[in-house]
Amino acid sequence: MAEQTQMLNYVSAIGAAIREEMQRDKTVAMWGEDLVSMRGAYGENPGMYEEFGDRIMDTPIVEQAILATGMGAALTGTRAIVSIMTTGFLAIAFDGLFMEVGGLRQEFGYTGPMPLVVFCRTGVGGGFGAHHCASIESTLMHSPGLKIVMPSTPYDAKGLMKTAIRDDDPVVFLAHGPVYFRGKQEIPAEEYLIPFGKADVKKEGTDVTIVVYAGMVRKALAAAETLSKENGISAEVLDLRTLVPLDIDAIVTSVKKTGRLLIAHEAMKRGGAAGEIAMRFTEAAPDVAKTLKTPVRRLGAKNVALPRSAELERMLIPNDKDVVAIVKEMMA
Numbered sequence: 001m002a003e004q005t006q007m008l009n010y011v012s013a014i015g016a017a018i019r020e021e022m023q024r025d026k027t028v029a030m031w032g033e034d035l036v037s038m039r040g041a042y043g044e045n046p047g048m049y050e051e052f053g054d055r056i057m058d059t060p061i062v063e064q065a066i067l068a069t070g071m072g073a074a075l076t077g078t079r080a081i082v083s084i085m086t087t088g089f090l091a092i093a094f095d096g097l098f099m100e101v102g103g104l105r106q107e108f109g110y111t112g113p114m115p116l117v118v119f120c121r122t123g124v125g126g127g128f129g130a131h132h133c134a135s136i137e138s139t140l141m142h143s144p145g146l147k148i149v150m151p152s153t154p155y156d157a158k159g160l161m162k163t164a165i166r167d168d169d170p171v172v173f174l175a176h177g178p179v180y181f182r183g184k185q186e187i188p189a190e191e192y193l194i195p196f197g198k199a200d201v202k203k204e205g206t207d208v209t210i211v212v213y214a215g216m217v218r219k220a221l222a223a224a225e226t227l228s229k230e231n232g233i234s235a236e237v238l239d240l241r242t243l244v245p246l247d248i249d250a251i252v253t254s255v256k257k258t259g260r261l262l263i264a265h266e267a268m269k270r271g272g273a274a275g276e277i278a279m280r281f282t283e284a285a286p287d288v289a290k291t292l293k294t295p296v297r298r299l300g301a302k303n304v305a306l307p308r309s310a311e312l313e314r315m316l317i318p319n320d321k322d323v324v325a326i327v328k329e330m331m332a
Contacts, residue, residue, distance in 0.1 A: 084118065198247055202238070260292065
């Protein structure tokens with residue numbers, strides 16, 4: 001019998017994962033900004049209030065309180081999902097997330113479960129400025145107790161969200177806004193989970209490894225196609241899917257084959273995740289790093305605040321043409 005599938009876009013896949021987990025486990029609950037009034041801040045919760053009642057709740061626009069109640073609920077038996085519209089707004093609750101949620105185990109020796117998912121939209125798009133479009137994942141990576149998830153496709157988004165909800169540690173799930181409604185993908189109707197710390201080769205190649213995550217995956221794939229057609233360059237595109245835990249083994253395996261490494265993201269280049277990833281690769285495989293055909297390269301946004309202008313925003317954020325240009329330099 002053929003496997004049943006369904007066509008879902010990115011945001012619908014996230015919603016499907018949350019609905020299935022709430023149906024499976026009555027301890028799962030979700031609250032945050034506009035979940036009832038707007039059926040999800042971006043439409044990810046259609047019909048859930050009608051189905052689950054007060055397990056889906058709207059809150060005042062007070063990010064510190066949303067996060068604090070999520071932490072308290074997670075410590076007392078609820079599998080809590082708290083929705084904060086964007087990572088820019090998440091910064092308002094930064095102390096609670098970074099210090100309290102992220103540091104609880106290390107600071108106070110807490111050994112019990114804390115099943116908290118902090119769900120945010122991230123990524124540029126629309127020219128809405130830093131509060132709506134900031135990419136702060138590298139800052140969150142610095143917290144000792146947070147897992148960081150950044151999927152690029154509907155399939156990955158659904159499987160990783162289900163894994164996040166079942167995890168007994170706090171997870172920050174950063175959903176890439178610009179791909180929310182960008183086409184649909186065929187997804188198995190049967191349940192599946194995607195483990196954390198397992199990168200995915202979105203395109204195999206032999207000449208250069210391009211390590212990316214979230215919305216940068218689409219741009220890297222477009223660049224790889226251009227490089228193949230116009231320059232005969234075979235680029236391997238590796239989608240990290242999670243930044244913490246980080247699949248260093250997958251990076252090392254790929255770079256052993258290609259001999260070149262480019263790490264790209266939409267966040268600012270200075271202090272971005274690419275620097276950490278490059279250093280982790282070098283530490284994990286010094287012998288491979290010594291034999292690279294060209295130095296490790298990184299690509300990120302310009303080191304300026306995001307403007308309230310879509311046109312200016314596009315000038316600051318790396319695109320597929322930027323990836324092509326750097327790879328051609330690496331191959332020269």
